[in-house]
Amino acid sequence: MERITKSASETKRLGEDFAKRIINKKYKKRDKKAFVICLKGDLGGGKTTFVQGFAKGLGIEGKVLSPTFVIMKKFSIPCIREKESFYRYLYHIDCYRIDSSKEVNSLGLKEIVSDPQNIVIIEWVDRIKEEWLSCTLSIQFHFIDEKTRRVIIKENGKTKNLSCY
Numbered sequence: 001m002e003r004i005t006k007s008a009s010e011t012k013r014l015g016e017d018f019a020k021r022i023i024n025k026k027y028k029k030r031d032k033k034a035f036v037i038c039l040k041g042d043l044g045g046g047k048t049t050f051v052q053g054f055a056k057g058l059g060i061e062g063k064v065l066s067p068t069f070v071i072m073k074k075f076s077i078p079c080i081r082e083k084e085s086f087y088r089y090l091y092h093i094d095c096y097r098i099d100s101s102k103e104v105n106s107l108g109l110k111e112i113v114s115d116p117q118n119i120v121i122i123e124w125v126d127r128i129k130e131e132w133l134s135c136t137l138s139i140q141f142h143f144i145d146e147k148t149r150r151v152i153i154k155e156n157g158k159t160k161n162l163s164c165y
């Protein structure tokens with residue numbers, strides 16, 4: 001899936017829409033692991049902006065700030081439909097400042113990504129080299145100009161249509 005966004009709010013809306021689709025799908029299907037989304041691309045590409053919309057789509061209120069200085073933030077996912085969502089927690093992780101496996105271990109990330117109740121969204125995932133970490137899907141953000149970004153969503157290396165989720 002490839003989309004051009006022309007403003008930060010358009011990227012937020014994309015995240016919001018995407019979150020709703022993921023939640024809907026998971027009503028029907030349970031995986032044995034967390035749903036892991038890896039965000040790639042340069043600084044200022046729109047990764048954190050996307051997460052803000054994504055959190056809104058899950059019904060999480062309040063502003064989602066960049067976790068660069070705290071590395072990891074955990075949010076409870078409220079019940080946003082008549083039936084409860086299977087997912088309980090959103091973890092927003094920014095690996096920009098991570099430079100050792102020891103730090104990854106201290107976050108408890110291995111346990112977090114093994115828990116099917118979690119949605120885990122990771123910025124700067126390339127800094128984590130652990131072989132147990134696999135992304136359910138990855139999203140690449142390309143800077144085109146000040147207001148324009150190209151957003152590419154891939155699963156197992158293949159681009160997928162948004163309606164697949």
Ligand SMILES: Nc1ncnc2c1ncn2[C@@H]1O[C@H](COP(=O)(O)OP(=O)(O)O)[C@@H](O)[C@H]1O
Nearest residue numbers: 005006007008011043044045046047048049147
């Ligand atoms: N189309 C767009 N999509 C996302 N952000 C945009 C867009 N156009 C301008 N921006 C701006 O670019 C910046 C993106 O920052 P941020 O989301 O923190 O990026 P990252 O987390 O990838 O470093 C914000 O200041 C945002 O307002």
Ligand SMILES: [Mg+2]
Nearest residue numbers: 047048066123
């Ligand atoms: Mg960021």
